[in-house]
Amino acid sequence: MGIANLKKLEARRSALHKAHENVKTQVRVCSGTGCAALGAFEVYDALVEESKKAGLPVQVELAPCGKDKDPIFVSLTGCQGFCQIGPLVHILPEDILYTGVKVSSVKDIVGKTLADGQVIDKLLYKNPEDKKRLKGRADIPFYKGQELVALEGCGSVAADSLDSYIASGGFSSLAKALKMDPDQVIAEVEKSGLRGRGGGGFPTGRKWRSCVNATGDERFVICNGDEGDPGAFMDCCIMEGDPYRVIEGMIICAHAVGSSTGFIYVRHEYPRAVERLSLAVKTCEENGLLGTKILGSDLNFDISVARGGGAFVCGESTALMRSIEGSVGEPRAKYVRSVQRGFRDKPTVLNNVETFACVPSIINEGSDWFASRGTEKSSGTKAFCLVGKVVNTGLIEVPMGTKLRDVVFGIGGGIIDGRPFKAVQTGGPSGGCLGENYLDLPVDFDALAEAGSMMGSGGMIVMDDRTCMVDVAKYFLNFLMEESCGKCVPCREGVYQLHALLDKLSRGEGEPQDLEKIQRLGKEIQVSSLCGLGKSAPNPVLSTLKNFREEYEAHVNDKRCPAGVCRDITTFTIDPDKCTGCLVCKKACPPDAISGEKKQVHVIDQDKCTQCGACRLVCKFDAVVTS
């Protein structure tokens, strides 16, 4: 049942629409990594089974000619965003969002909600501020202020169903693009102002245009799904939750630049993304959406899914291409850009997952629609992963230019346990930490860069007063030291030495001149390294040194870690006035260093204590103090 041409595509869509109109209730079970980890698949299975048992007309596929009257369509979707309180079950059209759903609650959902239309109060989201239960996404602050473009289908379409994607308007953008001249397609992308979502922010349209202008008999389109930034998972969600959108974006690009071969490079740490994308590619091939004469046009295009091997540096475009070629992922100098000489030395367009996911909307809705969102130089919306010590964590998408404050305190709901906000880290290991004075910064490519951080792929890690900036910088350097490919000297040796210097600081052995040494070495690594990884490796150090210098000075001059994190210069003690003798810290202590009976003040044996901080982490009464 191929979709050989545009007519057949429309026929299929209208049949599916009809099927959709029949559906009385839609139950969307989130199967993003977070929800899946909390048991979403079991919930889904139970839902289907329980509904069948109850005799409800349940469908797991959109059947265009279903006989059921008022069917209930149960689907597994991609990430619905609010990972922290998963598994999520979203019921439409009533907009009921059940949170923390367990298999044991399924019976209730089927019996009460699906069969009877009742809302189960205790499964609803509880607003931490006033403890009120909120019914649906429309009421929950986390979802307010968001605008979904790249994540549009993520959490609404059934992740592994081509039909579901087509029903939601999928491939209509491709149909439109195929009727356009390749040049018009590029012009449209250029006009939209779309910039690469992978971090660099290079204008996508310009990239496509220079690929077309480059000489070469063959061109490649590569989708970068090697999302290596720790603390970022939006590409993962898109690949898992809306794989067809990425494919559609890539086909449109292939049409625009004249390519017949594409690759999607996915990290191996995302097995489900690999699985779903592979399935999506296969389904597209079977249905004539990939292969020869796509939708009856002259376009031939194939996509292969390549798995990464676990190397952060492979997110760098030239290293990624080397990796697909089957080699060690060492970057090469980009003096000749990869749009001219990339994969197999042929002109290559490489864009990130989110960038490709934006393309169908741009073609469908028009460049003006996209450009009207966001700021002047950073148009559109951007997906972020809001994580760390923030109340609401999860996947969000907001227009560019949204203030950090609105993200952290609006959508994010502020800091956990009401602790003071300290910083927000953006841009992953290449980015920087922005303190309180940057909270009113509009988040876009240029504003972040100016503030000494960067957009990166969109991780946003919120930190409270118990986060040590020296430790955070050391953490990133340790990460980069392990992930450096080791090819060029400044990155291989320089990052090692930077880490050694920070380690010295965190042990309380820092000398006053070390801060200058760090600053100077950091700057030289930035200008001397071969690839983006090395060039941006010192950013976390330099930005924290700039914005939190007093904290560094405390480590050097007073041999003290103000946040109580750096083990060698921190002592943990229990404040007898605050300790309630609840035994929680005693149980949590890995080396068994805490003694004390129930309802009596506990004491930490300093000889046994390894300063891991577990006690402070679990204490509800703030009784563990550091000095």
Next chain:
Amino acid sequence: MQKTYVVIPRNCTGCRTCELACSMIKGTEGVFARSRINIYKVGEERYMQMTCLQCVEAACVKVCPTQALVRNELTGAIEVDEDRCVGCGLCEPACPFGHMHFDLDEGVPVKCDLCGGDPTCVKFCPHRALELK
């Protein structure tokens, strides 16, 4: 007009001045064995001067993996481009006449390059047994 290096064995008295001159000018500090020209006694009062023949179809050039042996079109000599040599040393055994020497310490081959067209050995030969015609 390219000149030809010729040896005239009947003039050679075996005085080895050429060897000394070569080893001096090529910086091998008078180590005779490293000289690019060698004198062999081949009979009663008969000597033979042996140095690179600058073959037209040179085996050394053929085996070099990096084109580090290049003919100087002006002098006709095959010269070593040390910057291009990776030091594999194959040129030494490849020479059927034994005129190529690979210097293990320096990691480069050593051979006669006709001193850039003005061979020192010719200048120093007291008996006109070496000539550039």
Next chain:
Amino acid sequence: MYIYIDGKKISANDGETILAVANRNNIYIPTLCHHEALDDVGACRVCMVEITHKDWGGWTNLVTACLYPVEEGLVISTSSDAVRRSRGTTLDLLMARCPTSDVIRWMAEENGEISVRYEQVDDGSKCIMCSLCVRACEKMGCNAIGTVGRGHDKKIAPPFFENPENCIGCGACAAICPTGHIEMKDTRTTREIWEKKFDFVACEVCGEPVMTEEYRDYAIANRDLPADYYTTCSACKKKKLASHFDKVGS
């Protein structure tokens, strides 16, 4: 086209690198991982130069001379402050890694900016990971050694750190190593490199070593020269030929 290096106007060809033009004009740019016969990788970063252009509005950039292709009107400085700082840092870092390497110390002194001492990584190694040995081995078609691991712990070694099957004992890796890190031990009859032992082919006249047996087999199989080329040492070849000439002469 014309470019400017340290104020001098120099003609250059399309497709050439800055380093190639500089070398051709005897302008010194230090290098460690560059070799004329091998592909450049830009690993050592000591050939860093500062470039700008009259159309760039004062913007300058540091690039590696070995890889950067020339373009019309490019203005290059081989020893600006920024270049010396960058090169100095790179050499300082290498000094910490290979404190015993004379080449590195000499280059650092020449650059004139040894100012920062970093914690020494003293594993007795002189390897600076320039990968010249690997590339030379590849050029020979042997592929006996390669990089192992990544990051700061990256090493160059044979597969599985053991006796490299493909190694023929030619010694190119040792000859090309800029710091003398690769050890090759020769006796009259044997050679040892990468912990692999080779027997020399002895000259059938004098018994002096000619080449390793593996190298001879490789040469016969791959280099299209008769097998009897490899049986005699060069000195004996010369002697034999001399006597032959004498017979012809008389």
Next chain:
Amino acid sequence: MNVAPAVDMDRVGAVLDRFEKGERSHLVHALQDLQSEIHYLPKEAIKAAAKYLDVPLHSAFSVATFYKAFSLVPRGETIIKVCLGTSCHIRGASVVVEDLRIGLGVGPGETTQDMKYTVEVVNCVGACALAPVVIANTRYIADVKPGTIVKIIEEG
């Protein structure tokens, strides 16, 4: 020192047969499939892959040691991956590593004597909202509280 079990070369061959012979670009892919089949990359498997795909052995070895996904030593039945992504880090993942070190007696990259558990640290598994996260084989353990992880794993 753990003794590696003999490698079933038929299984290696069967995995390699899925790939086009002599196509070097399949190297990373093939090594991955071999690893998921035998749980680590024994020397014989790397050699077989290099030969089959016509890749110099050293390239195969370089690739096998460059990418973190590959292990050249046998690993335990249960592979415990502790996420050390930024979010997990600031929410106390190092305590989890500490718990495992004390509870199982092995640190990152090590395998218990009885070959039951291998502890690994990984950089971000994309479940940041549930930090700190531990993955035991395919099972995700979310929001790990100090002092609890060893028990959770041992109970299965």
